[in-house]
Amino acid sequence: MSRPDADAGRFQMAGHWHAALHRLQEDAEPHVLATLVGAAGSTPREPGTKMVITPEESFDTLGGGTFEYQLIAAARQALARGDTAPSLEAFPLGGRSGQCCGGYVHVLIEPFAGAERRITLFGAGHVGQALAGLIAPLPWRLDWFDSRADAFPAWASAEPGPARLRLHASGAEPAAISTAVQSLPPGSDALVMTHDHGQDLALIDALLERHDLTSIGLIGSASKWASFKRRLTEAGHDADAIARVRCPIGIAGADGKRPYEIALAVVAELMTLAPARPDAPDKRGITPETLRQAFGPDR
Incomplete structure (x- = not known):
């Protein structure tokens, strides 16, 4: 299997996610906190594992491979759109990511747009x-x-x-x-x-x-x-x-x-003088239906 395009970003494997998160929060720089929140079958990392992704860099790892490049791409798309609400991404490692371990993971993507x-x-x-x-x-x-x-x-x-x-x-x-x-x-x-x-x-x-x-x-x-x-x-x-x-x-x-x-x-x-925002909907962020589907008894 060929390695995905290098546009996915260069890794800062020596940088721990918590140190990067603190610095980026202090500097009000755009970034995403990605957390592995659910796993089934054979997976490279366990729930609770985190990494931080910016438009140019990433810190720590959720397991590497094609799955991680797909995750980085999804995180950077959220930053490019200016998303502020969290989202839940599903990665069937044998299907969507083409990895031989064949497990299934859910990753919580929390975007921080930077300075308000x-x-x-x-x-x-x-x-x-x-x-x-x-x-x-x-x-x-x-x-x-x-x-x-x-x-x-x-x-x-x-x-x-x-x-x-x-x-x-x-x-x-x-x-x-x-x-x-x-x-x-x-x-x-x-x-x-x-x-x-x-x-x-x-x-x-x-x-x-x-x-x-x-x-x-x-x-x-x-x-x-x-x-x-x-x-x-x-x-x-x-x-x-x-x-x-x-x-x-x-x-x-x-x-x-x-x-x-x-x-x-x-x-x-x-x-x-803050830009006018529409009235907040009753349901925000990840929908209950998505969460039930992700973590219900059938998973």
């Missing part, structure tokens, strides 16, 4: 630092920019820093601002609160050229925003584009002026 949100923060002043501190424990990825190399607090720049935080020292000139904005991942929530109003305006101007961002927020007063709207209009942005910017930022009714109070209001507002 991508936040981009421009500015490491008092509010920016308070905001980054609030975001750090959340399952969000934070890209933090400032044009001042020494602006980031020690807790953020220490090695190793928070797992889901990426610091970027970017210039204040137009070319550097454009490069920084173009580097943002699609779907990011962008927040602008630098130490300089000129930088703020240049960043908003560049961000409005991106049509794939989830949201754009600007710290400031109503008078600051009125001035910015006039200048953005003069720069050629129409009313619909300018309306994409939230200013002032923060959940309605939160009027505190302390940096931490403002940061709390901004995080609360971001949570209200």
Whole structure:
């Protein structure tokens, strides 16, 4: 029997699944936890055996062979689809997988899509630092920019820093601002609160050229925003584009002026901006019928 295509991925046999799982969870990187939950007949591993699969790597093993390559392919398809619910895969080793041991296994595939949100923060002043501190424990990825190399607090720049935080020292000139904005991942929530109003305006101007961002927020007063709207209009942005910017930022009714109070209001507002989800169905994940068929007395 020929070995399946190498696209199935390279194995990291020395990496234990639990160490990989901890690192990937901390980094909010997409991965699948695969657990052998049922076995009948001759099988290479016993129930409870686990492995971790990412788009590029796999850690530990459920027994190798064609079965494992098929499992890896199924896990990566779940990641590519953005699945969040677990699924149960059946592998008749003599039929579907063509292995001579001839047993039968069920594998629980639990996909983790990675960071729930991508936040981009421009500015490491008092509010920016308070905001980054609030975001750090959340399952969000934070890209933090400032044009001042020494602006980031020690807790953020220490090695190793928070797992889901990426610091970027970017210039204040137009070319550097454009490069920084173009580097943002699609779907990011962008927040602008630098130490300089000129930088703020240049960043908003560049961000409005991106049509794939989830949201754009600007710290400031109503008078600051009125001035910015006039200048953005003069720069050629129409009313619909300018309306994409939230200013002032923060959940309605939160009027505190302390940096931490403002940061709390901004995080609360971001949570209200999460994409709308349809009402959850009564039955979620693996259906009871599937479970009964998999683990009923006839198995």
